[in-house]
Amino acid sequence: DAKTTQPPSMDCAEGRAANLPCNHSTISGNEYVYWYRQIHSQGPQYIIHGLKNNETNEMASLIITEDRKSSTLILPHATLRDTAVYYCIVRAGGTDSWGKLQFGAGTQVVVTP
Amino acid sequence: IAGITQAPTSQILAAGRRMTLRCTQDMRHNAMYWYRQDLGLGLRLIHYSNTAGTTGKGEVPDGYSVSRANTDDFPLTLASAVPSQTSVYFCASSRGMNTEAFFGQGTRLTVV
Numbered sequence: 346d347a348k349t350t351q352p353p354s355m356d357c358a359e360g361r362a363a364n365l366p367c368n369h370s371t372i373s374g375n376e377y378v379y380w381y382r383q384i385h386s387q388g389p390q391y392i393i394h395g396l397k398n399n400e401t402n403e404m405a406s407l408i409i410t411e412d413r414k415s416s417t418l419i420l421p422h423a424t425l426r427d428t429a430v431y432y433c434i435v436r437a438g439g440t441d442s443w444g445k446l447q448f449g450a451g452t453q454v455v456v457t458p
Numbered sequence: 459i460a461g462i463t464q465a466p467t468s469q470i471l472a473a474g475r476r477m478t479l480r481c482t483q484d485m486r487h488n489a490m491y492w493y494r495q496d497l498g499l500g501l502r503l504i505h506y507s508n509t510a511g512t513t514g515k516g517e518v519p520d521g522y523s524v525s526r527a528n529t530d531d532f533p534l535t536l537a538s539a540v541p542s543q544t545s546v547y548f549c550a551s552s553r554g555m556n557t558e559a560f561f562g563q564g565t566r567l568t569v570v
Contacts, residue, residue: 379558386564387563387564388548388550388561388562388563388564389501389548389550389559389561390561391558391559391560394558432500432501448493448500448501448502449500450498450499450500451500
């Protein structure tokens with residue numbers, strides 16, 4: 346699976362959009378981009394994933410560049426409860442590859458009042 | 459409530475003792491995983507199982523063993539615990555390829 350690079354930390358004001366970047370320049374054609382987050386002392390929580398197209402759900406939006414070498418997770422209206430470590434992961438798909446989640450160090454996001 | 463359950467929540471274990479961390483899911487997911495999380499190192503995969511009856515090694519498998527006798531259970535065993543195995547352990551499961559994984563709440567293990 347391709348590796349990812351994320352900034353170690355970022356701050357965001359409550360109520361504002363949080364834009365979390367991720368570089369995955371060695372991503373392969375069959376690899377998906379996944380985002381998880383981990384709130385202190387809890388298990389990681391799935392947020393969103395995508396292959397090529399931008400994706401949106403009730404939690405966030407995922408913007409993937411056309412060359413797929415980077416992506417941005419957008420939390421549209423950050424709240425204090427969004428303070429967490431956010432992990433960007435690339436994971437292979439395909440019928441012969443169940444994939445294994447390999448987590449990096451992630452981005453510590455702190456939402457301030 | 460459907461989900462993934464880990465037991466125990468926390469444990470203090472003497473070095474050299476054997477310990478099994480339990481993980482059960484009721485979502486009928488095919489794939490299951492064990493991770494350890496240490497400060498500054500993120501989550502690292504220990505072992506995984508694509509389906510019942512099969513297992514594979516992850517990034518840090520030494521000192522751990524797993525079994526997958528059925529779909530629901532994926533126990534992790536430390537045959538002879540060492541202090542470096544002090545960590546928070548997370549179990550996860552996913553329906554299969556290209557699907558999101560669900561995590562348990564973790565087991566905090568301290569080996570003294």
